[in-house]
Amino acid sequence: MNAAGNLPAWAALLTALCVLVGAAVALIGSLGLLRLGSFYARVHAPTLGTTLGMASVLAGSALYFSVLEARPVVHEILIAAFVTLTTPVTLMLLVRAALYRDRTEGSGEVPGGTWRRPRR
Amino acid sequence: MNWLLPYPLLSAALLVLWLLLNQSVSAGHVILGSVLALLAAWAMAALRPEKARIRRPGAALRLAGLVLIDILRSNLAVGRIIVRSREPGVNAGFLTIPLDLRDRQGLAVLAIIITSTPGTIWVNYDAAKGTLLLHVLDLVDETVWVRTIKDRYERRLMEIFE
Amino acid sequence: MSALVILGWAITSAQVMLGLAMCCVTYRLVAGPRAQDRILGLDTLYVNAMLMLVTFGIRTGGTLYFEAALVIGLLGFVSTLALAKFLMRGEVIE
Structure with a gap:
């Protein structure tokens, strides 16, 4: 922490709180990946880390650099925007792939329906 | 106006992205970013995507x-x-x-x-x-x-x- | 000065928590049981690594870590997409 010589106390404490909350939420999400019983239940766990966890850590980082450099440093918004737009796409595609595999294997746990084989 | 800026929101978002990535609002970066945003919007117009219309x-x-x-x-x-x-x-x-x-x-x-x-x-x-x-x-x-x-x-x- | 000490400890414990999270995810990545579980683990590993890099950026005060985090976020998206598509159709580029 040698770079933070002249950081005011309120900013340091607020940054600490944001980073701790974000890391804890990400940890709970990853724990869910470990504890939840089936694949379809596990898909819900990573969204904790990509929503509240990510937002909290990035807010801490933006606050820290803005106060330290005495100008608004908001390029963390870029990461937040990219992650918010890309995570739903990956998760949806992954669930559809899993559903497709389970349906072609005739697993009884997933709803059947009229499932066409994807066009080649 | 329409041929110059076919997708104003997209161009504005790209300009903001450029300025944020470079961490600067100097005249040079604003000009370079605007040119890039315009070129990208024209390239997008060639693809003719369906236009989204936000009514409210x-x-x-x-x-x-x-x-x-x-x-x-x-x-x-x-x-x-x-x-x-x-x-x-x-x-x-x-x-x-x-x-x-x-x-x-x-x-x-x-x-x-x-x-x-x-x-x-x-x-x-x-x-x-x-x-x-x-x-x-x-x-x-x-x-x-x-x-x-x-x-x-x-x-x-x-x-x-x- | 004490607030800065608290910040230092907070960042250290946040990094420990993120490290534990990466361990949980790596277990899912290694143990499976199916391919989709492994891909899900890899995707979450990318997100956790990205958050870890941001905390390193706060610790050192440099912007280099931010750019690394941005690149990891984008690469994670592309690789997970390619793997999921491979599961669906058995080939990535058609």
Whole structure:
């Protein structure tokens, strides 16, 4: 922490709180990946880390650099925007792939329906 | 004006992206970023994508605020299930919902909202029948989830896009 | 000065928590049981590594870590997409 010589106390404490909350939420999400019983239940766990966890850590980082450099440093918004737009796409595609595999294997746990084989 | 700026929102977003990446608002970067944003918008115009039309910007802002609050609340709910529950994920299940929303942009926004809210995931949309297949982590009462999706999000999205 | 000490400890414990999270995810990545579980583990590993890099950026005060985090976020998206598509159709580029 040698770079933070002249950081005011309120900013340091607020940054600490944001980073701790974000890391804890990400940890709970990853724990869910470990504890939840089936694949379809596990898909819900990573969204904790990509929503509240990510937002909290990035807010801490933006606050820290803005106060330290005495100008608004908001390029963390870029990461937040990219992650918010890309995570739903990956998760949806992954669930559809899993559903497709389970349906072609005739697993009884997933709803059947009229499932066409994807066009080649 | 229309030939110069076919997609004003896209161009503005690209310019902001350029300035944020370079961490500067000097004249040189503004000019370079504007040129890039214009070129990208013209390249996009050659692809002729369907234009999205947002009819009510105010309603869109209210929906964004609502979604932020919902994401926060379902973060807490899912976290509680993972940490507290003896056997987490026993209530998980699939759910089919008939949708009235037909606008493609509206459906895309609904997919992003549903999937980025912890605890619900958009699985498949059947365009012929207009039904949506969801997976829900805490599926105790189906009617509550159907009402949430239809009243809270779908009605507002139809106001905005249709 | 004490607030800065607290910040230092907070960042250290946040990094420990993120490290534990990465361990949980790596277990899912190694143990499976199916291919989709492994891909899900890899995707979450990317997100956790990205958050870890941001905390390193706060610790050192440089912007280099931010750019690394941005690149990891984008690469994670592309690789997970390619793997999921491979599961669906058995080939990535058609």
